[in-house]
Amino acid sequence: MKTFSYKNTQIAYTDQGKGSALFFLHGFLESNSMWKNIAKELAKKFRVVCIDLLGHGQSGCLGYVHTMEDQADMIHALMSHLRLRKISLIGHSMGGYITLAFAELYPDHVKNLVLINSSARPDSAERKLNRDRAIKAVKQNNDLFIQLSVSNLFMPESLKKHQKKVDRLIDEAKQIPVQGVIAALEGMKIRPDREVLLHFGPYPKLIIAGEHDTIIPINEVRDQTETTDAELIILNCGHMATIEAEKETLRQLSDFLK
Numbered sequence: 001m002k003t004f005s006y007k008n009t010q011i012a013y014t015d016q017g018k019g020s021a022l023f024f025l026h027g028f029l030e031s032n033s034m035w036k037n038i039a040k041e042l043a044k045k046f047r048v049v050c051i052d053l054l055g056h057g058q059s060g061c062l063g064y065v066h067t068m069e070d071q072a073d074m075i076h077a078l079m080s081h082l083r084l085r086k087i088s089l090i091g092h093s094m095g096g097y098i099t100l101a102f103a104e105l106y107p108d109h110v111k112n113l114v115l116i117n118s119s120a121r122p123d124s125a126e127r128k129l130n131r132d133r134a135i136k137a138v139k140q141n142n143d144l145f146i147q148l149s150v151s152n153l154f155m156p157e158s159l160k161k162h163q164k165k166v167d168r169l170i171d172e173a174k175q176i177p178v179q180g181v182i183a184a185l186e187g188m189k190i191r192p193d194r195e196v197l198l199h200f201g202p203y204p205k206l207i208i209a210g211e212h213d214t215i216i217p218i219n220e221v222r223d224q225t226e227t228t229d230a231e232l233i234i235l236n237c238g239h240m241a242t243i244e245a246e247k248e249t250l251r252q253l254s255d256f257l258k
Contacts, residue, residue, distance in 0.1 A: 001058060004081050006074050012058035013051040013078065017043030020111065021087045022257070023075060024050040025095030027117070028184050029150060029173040031057030034092070034242055038250050046257065049087075051078065053098065055180025057172075066183040068094075068101035068191045076106055088112035088257065092242055093215070094184065100194040103201055112257065113201060116208045116249065117239045119216050120195040120224055123188065131189040138181050145181075146173045155212050155238040165243050198228040205230035206256045208249060210237040231256065 003010045014032055022042060024035045032050035039048045052059040054066045054074060062070060075098065079087055088111045091099030096118020103110050123131065137145045150170045151159060159166055198205060207230050209221040218234060225232045233252050237244035 003058075004078060006077050007062060009054070009060040009062055010058075011052065011054075011060075011074060011078065013049055014039070015047070015049050015082070016040075017045070017047045019046045020257075021047045021049060021079075021082075021084050023079070023087045023089050024048065025071075025075070025089065025091040025098050026050075026053060026056070027091075027093030027095050028188065029056075029146060029176065029181070030092070030095075030169070031172055033057070033172065034169070037246060038242065038253065041250055042253065042257070049078070049082070051075065053095070053184075055183050056176055061177060061179050061183060064179065064183055065186040065190075066180075067187045068097045069105065070187065071098040072102035072105050075102055076109070079109065085109065086111040088114070090114040090116065090253065091118060092116040093118050093239065094188060097188060097191050100197055101191070103197050103203075104194055107201070110201070110203045112204045112206070113197075114206045114208070114253065114256065116241050117210055117213055117216055118207075119220060120193070120198050121220070122191055122193045128189050131185050135182050135185050138178060138185070142178050142181065143174055146170060146176075149173075153215065153239040154244060158238060158240070158244045162243055169243075195224055198224060198230050204256070206252070207232045208241055208252055209234050210239055210241055210244070211235065212237065213239045215239040 026034050032052050035050045055061040089099040096115040235245040241249045
């Protein structure tokens with residue numbers, strides 16, 4: 001694990017391989033370790049950078065709200081630190097929201113854009129209320145909130161099949177400071193609509209969605225991508241394609257990035 005200082009905050013990341021740079025952005029309650037197997041394979045042909053986002057993993061918190069733009073600015077700072085001009089961004093869930101924020105703020109630095117179990121749309125009014133309820137739940141019992149939240153990301157059959165990985169994900173998430181959890185929830189709640197980027201972003205776009213994703217429903221993803229040039233791949237999984245359909249996710253990424 002490497003670190004660099006951003007606004008007096010330590011940001012952790014891994015950097016392996018050589019070639020065109022891929023930046024992997026994990027989701028809410030995750031860390032860069034979720035990309036371990038995928039990164040190892042892709043590092044045979046690319047330079048692969050996996051980042052612990054603000055308030056997650058071994059990266060520190062910047063404040064009490066981490067907007068998607070805050071995270072994108074941090075990614076840009078890391079890109080500059082590594083002296084890279086263009087990067088391909090691969091974002092899972094919240095990481096996808098940050099990928100889109102980066103693409104809006106720094107379009108000239110985007111080579112490819114990949115969203116996995118993510119959405120270009122903002123939170124609905126109901127979803128915003130759920131974020132507020134989640135913040136209350138975190139303050140009351142963070143460990144219970146994490147246990148339930150992580151379990152809800154998977155299809156029921158996946159929970160049994162990948163029990164060890166699910167348990168490890170929960171254990172890692174419990175290490176995230178409460179401030180980091182709440183700052184991410186607040187940031188996701190206020191993110192704007194970026195669907196226009198799927199229509200007019202001048203770079204190749206890949207959307208990987210889960211047929212049984214209860215967090216980002218497949219109908220919503222289909223609706224967003226219908227009249228765009230984004231390639232949509234639907235996998236037999238829930239919200240965690242990177243675990244539930246890891247080999248197929250890797251195959252689709254490899255094919256797209258060629």
